[in-house]
Amino acid sequence: MKKIVVLSGAGISAESGIKTFRDSGGLWEGYDIAEVATPEGWENNPELVLEFYNMRRKDALKAEPNAGHLALKALESRYDVTIITQNVDNLHEKAGSSNVLHLHGELFKSRSTCDQQLVYDIQGWEIKLGDVCAKGSQLRPHIVWFGEAVPMLEKAIQEVLKADILIVLGTSLQVYPAAGLIDYAKDEAPKYIIDPNMPYVSPRNNLHLFPEVASSGLKKVADLLMK
Numbered sequence: 001m002k003k004i005v006v007l008s009g010a011g012i013s014a015e016s017g018i019k020t021f022r023d024s025g026g027l028w029e030g031y032d033i034a035e036v037a038t039p040e041g042w043e044n045n046p047e048l049v050l051e052f053y054n055m056r057r058k059d060a061l062k063a064e065p066n067a068g069h070l071a072l073k074a075l076e077s078r079y080d081v082t083i084i085t086q087n088v089d090n091l092h093e094k095a096g097s098s099n100v101l102h103l104h105g106e107l108f109k110s111r112s113t114c115d116q117q118l119v120y121d122i123q124g125w126e127i128k129l130g131d132v133c134a135k136g137s138q139l140r141p142h143i144v145w146f147g148e149a150v151p152m153l154e155k156a157i158q159e160v161l162k163a164d165i166l167i168v169l170g171t172s173l174q175v176y177p178a179a180g181l182i183d184y185a186k187d188e189a190p191k192y193i194i195d196p197n198m199p200y201v202s203p204r205n206n207l208h209l210f211p212e213v214a215s216s217g218l219k220k221v222a223d224l225l226m227k
Contacts, residue, residue: 001078001079001080002079002080002164002165003079003080003081003082003162003163003164003165004075004079004080004081004082004163004164004165004166004167004225005081005082005083005084005159005160005162005163005165005166005167005185006072006081006082006083006084006085006166006167006168006169007084007085007086007160007166007167007168007169007171007178007181007182008083008084008085008086008087008092008169008170008171008214009085009086009087009169009170009171009172009178010086010087010170010171011169011170011171011195011196011213011214012066012068012069012087012091012169012170012214012215013063013087013089013091013170014170015066015068015213015214015215016063016064016065016066016069016091017059017062017063018059018060018063018087018089018091019059031052033146034146035048035049036048036049036052036053037049037143037145037146038145038146038147039145039147039148040147041145042140042145046129046138046140047129049140049141050126050127050128050129050140050141053107053127053141053143054125054126054127056088056107057107057108057122057125057126058125060089060090060107060108061125063089063091064091064094065091065092065094065095066091066214066215067215067216067218067219068169068170068213068214068215068217068218069091069092069094069095069097070095070096071215071218071219071221071222072092072095072097072218072222073095073096073097074222074226075222075225075226076097076098078225078226079165079225081097081098081099082099082100082101082159082163083097083099083100083101084101084103084156084159084160084178084181085100085101085102085103086103086104086171086175086178087102087104088102088104088105088106088107088143089107090106090107090108101152101155101156101159102152103144103150103152103153103156103178104143104144104150104178105141105142105143105144106142106143107141107142107143108121108122109121109122109142110122110127110131110139110140110141110142111133111139111140111141111142112133112134112135112137112139112140113133113137113138113139113140114133114135114137115133115135115137118133118134118135119142120133120139127139127140127141150177150178153177156178156181157181157184160181160182160184160185161184161185161186163185163186163189164186164189165189165190165191165192165225166182166185166189166190166191166192167191167192167194167218167221168182168191168192168193168194168195169192169193169194169195169214169217169218170194170195170214171195171199172195172197172199173199173200173201174199182201187204187205187206188205188206189206190206190208191204191206191207191208192208192210192221193207193208193209193210194210194212194213194214194217194218194221195210195211195212195214195217196211196212196213197211198211208221
């Protein structure tokens with residue numbers, strides 16, 4: 001069974017109504033990134049950080065997978081599919097995808113501030129001040145903030161190195177280190193890039209561009225791959 005590796009970004013979630021961070025009207029409007037998405041912001045005002053992610057979680061609970069998510073699930077009938085996502089929502093899992101690696105953390109999980117190995121599922125949408133781990137330390141969002149290491153990066157690189165087919169969708173390929181993952185794909189592996197605002201990709205072999213949204217572009221790519 002051939003292996004497909006998918007690199008997914010905010011574009012696929014946006015089609016399900018989840019705001020992106022950088023677009024006009026996106027999540028950063030009204031917030032200073034340094035205040036809600038850095039370790040220093042957490043140290044200075046944990047209550048504000050918790051409020052920001054609680055609101056994101058509350059919104060994400062209402063979101064449902066779109067045709068793009070479902071197309072990726074359908075590919076599992078013919079391929080070994082691994083999704084490496086920059087998104088912190090759980091829409092790939094809601095769609096039924098069975099192998100999802102979250103590069104930037106997971107919105108519906110919390111973790112200990114004293115032991116990063118202590119990670120918990122969140123029931124509902126809130127983390128509150130006073131919610132503590134088994135060791136008695138405050139829980140924080142299980143999110144990779146600016147300035148923090150990306151613990152799943154090495155595993156993601158290994159997955160891309162093994163890919164027979166690479167699909168990149170809904171990402172600007174501007175945010176590193178995630179943007180550099182495409183460079184680990186085998187030269188002979190077909191590479192499908194799907195995005196209405198086609199990101200710049202340096203010339204390489206077996207590159208196929210689909211300048212459209214994830215749902216329609218993925219349907220076309222999935223139809224090709226299922227033949």
